Amino acid sequence: MSVADFQPVIGLEVHAQLLTRSKIFCGCSTEFGAPPNANTCQVCLGMPGVLPVLNEKVVEFAVRVGRALECRINPVSIWARKNYFYPDLPKGYQISQYDQPLCQHGGLEIDTDDGPKRIRILRIHLEEDAGKNVHDAGGGESLVDLNRSGVPLIEIVSEPDIRSSTEASEYLKALRDVLVYLGVNDGNLEEGSFRCDANVSVMPKGSTKYGQRVELKNINSFRFVQKAIDYEIERQVRRLEEGGKIAQETRLFDAVKGETRSMRSKEEAHDYRYFPEPDLPPLRIPPGYVERIERELPELPRAKLQRFVTSYSLPAYDAKILVGDRALADLFEKVEAVYGGPAKKLANWFTGELLRLLKEDSAQLAALRFTPEQFAALLKSVDGGELSNNAAKDVFAEMFRTGRAPMDIAREKGLIQVQDAGAVEAAVDAVLAANPDEVEKYRSGKKQVLGFLVGQVMKAMKGKGNPALVNAALKAKLGD
Numbered sequence: 001m002s003v004a005d006f007q008p009v010i011g012l013e014v015h016a017q018l019l020t021r022s023k024i025f026c027g028c029s030t031e032f033g034a035p036p037n038a039n040t041c042q043v044c045l046g047m048p049g050v051l052p053v054l055n056e057k058v059v060e061f062a063v064r065v066g067r068a069l070e071c072r073i074n075p076v077s078i079w080a081r082k083n084y085f086y087p088d089l090p091k092g093y094q095i096s097q098y099d100q101p102l103c104q105h106g107g108l109e110i111d112t113d114d115g116p117k118r119i120r121i122l123r124i125h126l127e128e129d130a131g132k133n134v135h136d137a138g139g140g141e142s143l144v145d146l147n148r149s150g151v152p153l154i155e156i157v158s159e160p161d162i163r164s165s166t167e168a169s170e171y172l173k174a175l176r177d178v179l180v181y182l183g184v185n186d187g188n189l190e191e192g193s194f195r196c197d198a199n200v201s202v203m204p205k206g207s208t209k210y211g212q213r214v215e216l217k218n219i220n221s222f223r224f225v226q227k228a229i230d231y232e233i234e235r236q237v238r239r240l241e242e243g244g245k246i247a248q249e250t251r252l253f254d255a256v257k258g259e260t261r262s263m264r265s266k267e268e269a270h271d272y273r274y275f276p277e278p279d280l281p282p283l284r285i286p287p288g289y290v291e292r293i294e295r296e297l298p299e300l301p302r303a304k305l306q307r308f309v310t311s312y313s314l315p316a317y318d319a320k321i322l323v324g325d326r327a328l329a330d331l332f333e334k335v336e337a338v339y340g341g342p343a344k345k346l347a348n349w350f351t352g353e354l355l356r357l358l359k360e361d362s363a364q365l366a367a368l369r370f371t372p373e374q375f376a377a378l379l380k381s382v383d384g385g386e387l388s389n390n391a392a393k394d395v396f397a398e399m400f401r402t403g404r405a406p407m408d409i410a411r412e413k414g415l416i417q418v419q420d421a422g423a424v425e426a427a428v429d430a431v432l433a434a435n436p437d438e439v440e441k442y443r444s445g446k447k448q449v450l451g452f453l454v455g456q457v458m459k460a461m462k463g464k465g466n467p468a469l470v471n472a473a474l475k476a477k478l479g480d
């Protein structure tokens with residue numbers, strides 16, 4: 001027996017921070033990077049006698065996600081207390097949702113080697129984040145920062161439909177793209193605003209009975225998701241082959257060592273003593289609320305990708321890069337609408353020059369200096385022969401930095417190609433007169449001499465001759 005004889009079964013739980021300005025149950029700011037405990041009040045510090053007040057924006061964002069993931073939105077959902085003790089949780093419980101969550105029974109389609117596959121989503125519920133313990137803060141003591149306490153989260157729980165680490169990573173990427181498109185999450189794994197735990201088990205191939213699952217925590221990059229799951233699958237298979245049993249436990253992924261290690265035996269739900277939150281009434285969704293949010297949903301990444309491939313006839317590869325960033329896709333469509341030339345040519349400028357410059361300058365798409373009209377005008381001047389492709393790249397870089405009009409830049413840099421047929425003809429005449437031997441060779445059949453003559457004309461015109469005009473004029477004069 002080996003790994004190939006086993007079927008991995010994986011379910012993912014994603015915690016995503018909702019991009020509201022204030023916390024879920026108080027008015028404190030959610031801003032990242034404030035001094036420790038600056039963004040706190042009696043409510044999120046867990047003082048006795050205070051009452052939570054629900055932030056409506058949190059509900060709106062969660063319903064947006066719920067409908068984008070094709071979930072049923074429950075008209076009534078219940079807040080619950082999840083009780084546990086930890087220094088970063090001053091109340092001694094976290095307000096969450098338990099047996100009646102806001103959203104249930106949805107799904108998300110991903111691409112696999114065998115074609116599209118729908119990963120079912122069991123539930124999405126709302127909850128508050130805990131604070132953060134800061135260990136070894138200087139004097140050897142541990143400190144608590146409660147800025148994150150009460151920051152709104154949604155937990156998105158998939159069914160155990162994922163069958164490999166590659167599928168897990170595809171699902172996570174697709175999910176993150178949806179949340180970012182919806183404008184409810186910044187998709188930042190490294191800063192912890194999009195966190196993933198994985199439930200992993202293995203069973204002999206052909207079996208229908210799932211093995212004992214192990215929970216993996218602390219997975220904070222797409223690369224680690226695959227590594228952590230692959231490591232865990234191998235570990236479990238090895239253990240079973242040795243005749244051992246898989247313990248129900250929570251394991252931590254160590255990114256440095258590339259392995260998982262036991263953190264604690266996994267709690268059962270009953271260990272948390274969930275009970276309904278007495279300080280918050282049930283969350284009731286008014287009639288028409290879900291429909292209104294649904295109407296405002298943007299086009300989602302998968303649909304946009306399909307449309308870019310079909311309506312712009314773009315290769316899937318190009319379309320994927322463009323759609324990978326909603327702002328990039330939007331800009332593409334704006335430029336395309338005024339350009340009118342081949343979309344593939346425009347896509348090449350986006351995936352090549354534009355992305356390169358954005359990366360070099362670590363500039364933001366939202367703060368571009370040039371307009372879509374200027375971008376389109378630049379490409380039109382290449383199509384019209386006024387600028388060579390290389391000159392246009394120069395102009396584009398300058399336009400990117402300054403936002404000045406492309407033809408102003410081209411004129412200033414002397415990059416505009418001579419379109420005047422008379423000027424081209426005069427240069428051709430001079431070159432032919434100066435090179436009688438080459439002209440003779442050409443006429444006696446050595447056609448490769450043409451390249452040399454084109455070069456001479458371009459040189460005489462200081463590189464500004466329009467190559468198509470130069471070629472045509474030369475051939476005409478040589479009697480071709």
Ligand SMILES: [Zn+2]
Nearest residue numbers: 026028041044
């Ligand atoms: Zn507060």
